[in-house]
Amino acid sequence: MIFKSxxxxxxxxxxxxxxxxxxxxDKDQMPLDYVRFPYEAAYPGDDSVTADAVFAGITTFAKLPxxxxxxxxxxxxxxxxxxxxxxxxxxxxxxxxxxxxAGIRAGSRRLTLYGGYxxxxxxxxxxxxxxxxxxxxxxxxxxxxxxxxxQIENGHRELLHRTPFSALPNDSLTGAPLEPISKDGKHHxxxxxxxxxxxxxxxxxxxxxxxxxxxxxxxFDSHLDTWKPSVFGGAPSERAAINHGTYFYWASREGxxxxxxxxxxxxxxxxxxxxxxxxxxxxxxxxFQRIEAREIDTIGTAGIIEKIRKTxxxxxxxxxxxxxxxxxAFAPATGTPETGGWSTRELRTILRGLDGLHIVSADIxxxxxxxxxxxxxxxxxxxxxxxxxxxxxxxTPLGKVAKVN
Ligand SMILES: [Mn+2]
Numbered sequence: 001m002i003f004k005s006x007x008x009x010x011x012x013x014x015x016x017x018x019x020x021x022x023x024x025x026d027k028d029q030m031p032l033d034y035v036r037f038p039y040e041a042a043y044p045g046d047d048s049v050t051a052d053a054v055f056a057g058i059t060t061f062a063k064l065p066x067x068x069x070x071x072x073x074x075x076x077x078x079x080x081x082x083x084x085x086x087x088x089x090x091x092x093x094x095x096x097x098x099x100x101x102a103g104i105r106a107g108s109r110r111l112t113l114y115g116g117y118x119x120x121x122x123x124x125x126x127x128x129x130x131x132x133x134x135x136x137x138x139x140x141x142x143x144x145x146x147x148x149x150x151q152i153e154n155g156h157r158e159l160l161h162r163t164p165f166s167a168l169p170n171d172s173l174t175g176a177p178l179e180p181i182s183k184d185g186k187h188h189x190x191x192x193x194x195x196x197x198x199x200x201x202x203x204x205x206x207x208x209x210x211x212x213x214x215x216x217x218x219x220f221d222s223h224l225d226t227w228k229p230s231v232f233g234g235a236p237s238e239r240a241a242i243n244h245g246t247y248f249y250w251a252s253r254e255g256x257x258x259x260x261x262x263x264x265x266x267x268x269x270x271x272x273x274x275x276x277x278x279x280x281x282x283x284x285x286x287x288f289q290r291i292e293a294r295e296i297d298t299i300g301t302a303g304i305i306e307k308i309r310k311t312x313x314x315x316x317x318x319x320x321x322x323x324x325x326x327x328x329a330f331a332p333a334t335g336t337p338e339t340g341g342w343s344t345r346e347l348r349t350i351l352r353g354l355d356g357l358h359i360v361s362a363d364i365x366x367x368x369x370x371x372x373x374x375x376x377x378x379x380x381x382x383x384x385x386x387x388x389x390x391x392x393x394x395x396t397p398l399g400k401v402a403k404v405n
Contacts, residue, residue: 054113060134061104061194062111062126062383069135069159077165079130080190080393082386084137085152088368089145090199090243092233093336096368101137101194103333103369104386107379111387118391120352125387125394131165132390145199145239153203156191160207160361164189168399178399181316181358183213188360190393192386195365197335198225201320202247204363205256208318212360214258216312219248220347221322222293222338223272224279226252226286231275244335244366252286258315259287268304268350269293269325271340293325293341301346305353312357316398319354319362319389321347323382331381333372344381351388358398362389 060066061082067073069081084101091097116126126132138155140148168178168187180187188211193204198221208215219225226248229241242250251257267283271293274280283290289311291304299307324334327341342350364382372378 054109059102059105059109061386062108062116062132062134064132064134067133067135069133069162070138070155074162076133077131077163078133078135078189079165080132080192080390081135081159082133082192082194083135083156083159084194085140085155085196085200085204085363086137087140087142087148087152087196087200088335089142089148089197090247091197091335092243092245094368094371095335096333096370097195097197097335097366098140098142099369100196100365100367100382103367103372103376103379104194104364104382105134106369107376107381108383108386110380111383116387118387121355121388121391121395123391123395125390128394129166130394135159140196145242149199149203149242152196152200153206156193156204157207157210159191160188160211161186162189163187169397171399171401174401176401178397179402181360181398181400182211184211186211187398190359190398191361192389193361193363193365195363195367198244198320198322198365199242199247200365201363202242202250204320204361205251205318206254208361209254209256212316212318214255215360216258216315216317217248217251218268218308218312218317218319218354219288219322220268220320220325220350222269222324222341223322223336224248224267224270224274224283224288224290225322226283226288227275227279228282231279231282248286248288249282257287267291268308269322269342269347271338296342296346301349301353304350308350308354309357314358316358316360317354319359321351321362321364321385321389323364323367323378323385326381326385331378333368333370333378334366335368336366344384347385348388351385351392354392356396357392358396359389359393360398362386362393 067076086098088095088097117124227245229235229246232245235241268291328337330344367382
């Protein structure tokens with residue numbers, strides 16, 4: 001009998017059928033393609049996998065398809081790509097944001113648990129017809145900041161200049177064809193970068209410049225990040241002068257940010273202490289308008305949204321979100337936490353208030369998961385914040401109606 005029980009299954013396998021003389025076994029066989037609850041595949045064509053509950057499987061942002069965009073799948077087009085930049089050697093206090101991309105992806109698993117429909121914005125960004133992918137991480141060396149910063153620029157730029165999966169649609173109001181809003185006249189896909197410490201925004205803006213020229217930046221942060229290198233870090237070397245407190249100083253000097261009275265650039269959620277009032281003078285010179293975190297007590301989220309929209313108008317904007325704009329009560333896992341910040345709800349409301357703006361690309365930075373709670377508060381907050389950004393992007397194509405001469 002031993003002979004029979006051990007050999008027969010082998011024989012069955014080799015015949016390619018499971019039904020020969022094994023009725024009992026058949027009854028116990030569970031259907032491996034049964035995935036209906038709680039998750040139904042949100043992405044068209046992605047419903048053939050077997051174990052795709054939100055808590056199962058391999059983790060990408062919102063469980064989007066992983067495409068190796070920078071290596072062997074360069075020909076796979078997309079409309080919005082999530083891209084990690086695991087760099088944290090520009091931090092001044094707590095390191096650890098190199099684990100940000102992995103942490104944010106873990107915090108994002110639940111985004112499509114019920115399908116992903118955004119109630120206040122009335123859109124499901126996962127079913128909007130745009131092709132969303134997770135491109136994995138840019139290879140970033142932890143040993144040489146100058147080299148790493150170049151890697152980040154190159155990685156981002158390569159994706160930014162791919163031809164998008166979807167063509168620009170016609171204007172939803174007039175039916176007129178839309179034309180690109182970029183400076184180079186081309187329609188570009190969007191990249192949502194998962195930091196990484198805030199230093200990464202310098203190479204990201206260099207990449208953005210290659211398509212859009214000087215750009216308005218909406219910057220949510222408890223800190224200014226426009227500090228002069230002599231003030232922030234003391235600039236003992238050229239490399240040390242570029243860090244997560246000075247990258248906007250450099251971006252401004254390089255002409256990457258749209259300055260001037262008509263297109264200034266707002267910071268939101270500012271509440272850091274300063275080296276002195278001169279820091280604000282320097283910040284003004286970098287072209288930023290400040291919204292202090294505490295203004296939420298007087299003008300509320302609506303007032304803050306109004307200020308931002310007034311400042312950027314209908315110009316293309318780049319959106320950079322430091323997770324430390326949220327209070328550490330809600331998002332403790334960050335490099336330089338500052339109390340007195342906004343709640344996760346308030347930041348999400350303000351982001352939804354950007355509905356209709358042309359957000360050409362975005363990032364979330366300074367998520368350092370090692371300092372998080374076991375409940376994944378910070379990485380969840382980061383993922384949910386990006387869900388709002390994604391929803392705003394999905395609603396507004398990067399096009400404008402051509403001017404009639
Ligand atoms: Mn910052």
